[in-house]
Amino acid sequence: MNKTISLVAALMMVSGSVAAQTFDEAFNAQRGMNGKGHSFTFEGKSYTTDHPEEVAAAAPANAANAKQLLADAKAQYAKALEVDFGWTLTKGLLSSANKALDAGEFRKSMELSARAQYHSRMGVAQYHQSQQEWLMAVPN
Amino acid sequence: MMNRRSVLKAVFTGGLVAGMGVLMPRVALAAWSKAAFQAESQEAAMGALYSAEPSASAQVTMKAPDIAENGAVVPVSVKSSLAGVTSIAIFVANNPQPLAAQFNIPEGTMADVSCRIRMGKTSQVTAVVTTASGEFSASKEVKVTIGGCGG
Amino acid sequence: MKIIKSLLAGASLALVASITQAATSGNTLASVDPEADRLALQSFFQKRFPQVPVDDYVNGIYALDAGSREQWEEIEEFPPYEFDVEEGEVLFNTPFANGKSYADCFANEGVGIRQNFPRWDESQGKVVTLESAINQCREANGEKKLGWKKGKIAQISAYMAYTSRDNVFDVQIPNDGAKAAYLDGKQSFYTRRGQLNMSCANCHVAGSNVLIRADLPGPALGHVTHFPVFRSKWGNLGTLHRRYAGCQSNVRGVSQKAQGEKLSNLEFFQTYMSNGLVVNGPGARK
């Protein structure tokens, strides 16, 4: 019993120095506490709390990069829809990203694409996670 | 679409029997008061209908929910044990036009009416009953909340 | 401090318990037991709201929320769906161009049969809801399909429900095909969707005693017995699949196709959960 308590406590009180079980857990905890643009160490290495999409969106703002990001985001959205786990705001983000691209606002377009891509990646992740976890919600 | 069509149809068929209305005996009851219904404050609406401010009375009872399920359809019932009630009116203080409805109660009809009203937001709802000896009222606050699930 | 500790212990126990359960039952075709699921859901609600009789759950949220119930009873004095039932009856009895009518497509000429839907159709290999049976009937007689969410289809469905009031829901799961559809619906019900990461069950089972702003969510037991519903919010009558779409986009998920396989299976599961309760549709809701 004590063991379980301390495990849960560790999970709940995770901080930069306390090791979580996996990188994802550590990342999520850090992101949750500090938001983006924060650095932390995990098993001796240094990482930032930025999502991969945010890292991509930080690339130089130009037409080629903005176009590429938008295409990536659209492809990711298609994947989310394929597993039936699209999110409602994604479509609007994509169309705003498209408009910003046309208007030459590359930085804005890239940030919108990044958000759309993140939503879609999470939708797909949600699909996979749900396959494993849905039964936990069934009353017995 | 269908709503409008059946309404139009009713209007059309209604035209044929509208003449009958003229033949029906009319009693002297308060007509639809433009000044009262279009008034934008409760004072103005009451002023258009009554000569004096209604006084609160325990003999007027109003049934209205504490929290409205949906502001678009709020059931309200008004009842009075006062003698000789000739009119019942319902006011929603915070509506754009506070007077919601006014009922003429001829002799032989009970002072007990129910209807459903719209409320834009949380407001004091007041029922006013008219008798030979003046106006009497009851009021209560009805909360209008934002629903949890839009759907 | 002590309080926090015991809270943590509780949380860890719950976590462990649900994982153990997940490992064992109800998520495969071999282990899923619809009747056990139904009884488990009933007992869940009976434990949570011991004062509410099971039969009362057909009234949805009004079984639990006294303040709302009073207003609803006022509305039911002269419910707004009466016009729709009337129009549904006219539509139902209007012959198609070929001279046939809806009555020719259904058992007992379509009267008093709501409780048998949705049903597993072996020849089509899928769940057929009442609304999809209505459209199949139209197509078989050379008529165009009706839109799924509101208008005529909801009115016809409302009339058919009205003629079936007080009949007891009796959804059958005759074979493995039906069982697979049931399981799929069950999984959908408990699967988190959308940006808010919520499942049907989050609100309508586990969250059934938690306010969402000022509202309690309707309990999952008896959830579908009163459809189609006239929602004051809509200002008109709508089908169950219209409501599903609304729920799914409320949690910021792209909603699934009305009368598609997924939602039909979900309806199949949910209606099975209400087996033994009576048809009381159409209903009036806030």
Next chain:
Amino acid sequence: MAKGILRAKAKAKGDNTVVKIMAKHAMETGNRKDKSGNKIPAQFIQTLSVAHNGKTVMEANMGAAVSKNPYLAFTFVGGAKGDELQMTWTENTGASATETAKIK
């Protein structure tokens, strides 16, 4: 006869008659806008009067704050099963009609 917009449930109970009436009507307030942003003109039932044997038993004056599909319930002394009620409604547009219902 084509059905009008009113539905009535009138029941004789002892010496009294309980009347419940609902009208199928949108009760447009004039404050709403359509999808293209144009104001939807006000169109609502302004008066509804009910007569039994030629005697008015209720006269309702309504504003735009009465709900869609307006509902009205009241009780009057008298009335017997089989009697007819005459119900006359008038819209703010001037349209009007008289419909009837039987007491049950």
